[in-house]
Amino acid sequence: MTAAPASRDVVVTGLGATTPLGGDAPSTWAAALAGESGARTLDNDWAEKYEIPVTFAATIKVTPDQVLSRPETKRMDPSTQYAMVAAREAWQDAGAPEVDGERLGAVVSSGIGGIWTTLDGWDTLKERGARRMLPMTVPMLMPNSPAAYVSLEFGAKAGAHALVSACASGAEAIGYGVDMIRAGRADVVVCGGTEATIHPMPIAAFAASRTLSLRNDDPQGASRPYDIDRDGFVIGEGAAIVVLESAEHAAARGARVYAKIAGVGLSADAYHITSPDPEGTGQVSAMRRSLEDAGVTSRDVVHVNAHATSTKVGDLTETASIRTLMGGEADHVRLSATKSMTGHLLGGAGALETIFTIKAVHDRLAPPTINVENPDPELQVPLVRSTPEKLPDGDIVALNNSFGFGGHNVALTVTSA
Structure with missing residues (x-):
């Protein structure tokens, strides 16, 4: 890294x-x-x-x-x-x-x-x-x-x-x-x-x-x-x-530090007012820009807090975008979808999930995704289910994805302090 x-x-x-x-x-x-x-x-x-x-x-x-x-x-x-x-x-x-x-x-x-x-x-x-x-x-x-x-x-x-x-x-x-x-x-x-x-x-x-x-x-x-x-x-x-x-x-001032916000990636789909681009081009772009901004690569990423709202199309578009960006390295990512617990806070969601990502990196724990009784066979990234999973020691990298109506895409890269 x-x-x-x-x-x-x-x-x-x-x-x-x-x-x-x-x-x-x-x-x-x-x-x-x-x-x-x-x-x-x-x-x-x-x-x-x-x-x-x-x-x-x-x-x-x-x-x-x-x-x-x-x-x-x-x-x-x-x-x-x-x-x-x-x-x-x-x-x-x-x-x-x-x-x-x-x-x-x-x-x-x-x-x-x-x-x-x-x-x-x-x-x-x-x-x-x-x-x-x-x-x-x-x-x-x-x-x-x-x-x-x-x-x-x-x-x-x-x-x-x-x-x-x-x-x-x-x-x-x-x-x-x-x-x-x-x-x-x-x-x-x-x-x-x-x-x-x-x-x-x-x-x-x-x-x-x-x-x-x-x-x-x-x-x-x-x-x-x-x-x-x-x-x-x-x-x-x-x-x-x-x-x-x-x-x-x-x-x-000797402050306690939780983590670094090391990278910011922004893009727009310019596709539809409510639906994501099914090709995930803008999502991939936002994630790639965020990792480049942080000076890391996809193989450094160990955890992703997904936007994952629980809609039929949106969830799979995002995991396909992660797979497109990371290729085989996505097999080593622990994916969490915390809206399964919090619901969707709309304009507050991205900030809350950034806190979850910060805490995941700081505490070395990826939070669970609940209610997944029958995983979609098209899910392309390993999902943390039911109970938290430990993240590696040493320097680690995590991504938080946030996507909005209008085609707004934001990816933040969080790294250990």
């Missing part, structure tokens, strides 16, 4: 999350290693009231009102609330680094933004009139609100950014954070993704597109990537945030 030049090294010093598996990063990771599912039957009348065919989702395990103050929750959309919970945890986990605000950045993305605020505001306007609209409606619904609040929280003046690339948004935010540090714009960047879309309209819309699982009688077994009987994804919610630092900055 050939390391990237020291001047480009970007390390991870803090992790934070609030997810369907846990209210923080450690509990979320522990639940993932244990093979737990965050999917639950919804405790509401949405399905009956609106004739929605899906009655379950991967809802947040710890509600933000248990962490944030009441004034904070009143002025933030749930998507921002989740981001703030995760960001504060990540910042403390990094040791609350002392850094000049001009050298501190924030990049927090969402695939959909403040949809609860948007739809509640429309209901208020229709039912009660313009005079009853909340003055904070626009700051709450705007998709850059999580990035703005994180910037305000820590005094990040190097830039506050909110990239939107559907289900690749969280991973692309981390990639942008890497670029900020490499370009010399910042020494520390707080970055990741968030989503809060467990609302009847998005659920109905995804159901109409026939992308959601209909296993209403078995929510915890519904997300089953690579199983021959998979029938769609489970919509989830939550946020995941990492603190990135230049290696020099982290070393100077």
Whole structure:
């Protein structure tokens, strides 16, 4: 393995999350290693009231009102609330680094933004009139609100950014954070993704597109990537945030380092608004660019956290792309599909799965993929099933893939510190 030049090294010093598996990063990771599912039957009348065919989702395990103050929750959309919970945890986990605000950045993305605020505001306007609209409606619904609040929280003046690339948004935010540090714009960047879309309209819309699982009688077994009987994804919610630092900055303050984000690869399919290119050309390109950016090759890769949403076409397109890129070396890769446990956090998914990849490299454990009772015979990469698998000692390399509607492809290369 050939390391990237020291001047480009970007390390991870803090992790934070609030997810369907846990209210923080450690509990979320522990639940993932244990093979737990965050999917639950919804405790509401949405399905009956609106004739929605899906009655379950991967809802947040710890509600933000248990962490944030009441004034904070009143002025933030749930998507921002989740981001703030995760960001504060990540910042403390990094040791609350002392850094000049001009050298501190924030990049927090969402695939959909403040949809609860948007739809509640429309209901208020229709039912009660313009005079009853909340003055904070626009700051709450705007998709850059999580990035703005994180910037305000820590005094990040190097830039506050909110990239939107559907289900690749969280991973692309981390990639942008890497670029900020490499370009010399910042020494520390707080970055990741968030989503809060467990609302009847998005659920109905995804159901109409026939992308959601209909296993209403078995929510915890519904997300089953690579199983021959998979029938769609489970919509989830939550946020995941990492603190990135230049290696020099982290070393100077004696910070604990989890891993390096050594490579970033981006591409676009330019094929279809929702379906991936069946040839996987863009996915292969993103992974190849990420490995080249990291100064490693496919034979160095020991683990891949797959995008793997549990859809018929998407899952196999990705594994075929991995096989195309790696050839015979793919036989030595341990593939994990963690959406089987978390559901699909949309704009938060790529960030959460980056944390899983970081922890896999740091702890030398590839998390399991649950619910795979009948593996698809077309699966082309060895899958970690049921229980975690140990990763090798020494310098190791892992990939995290995130793909989004619109043909967005992001691959991040994570290496041991």
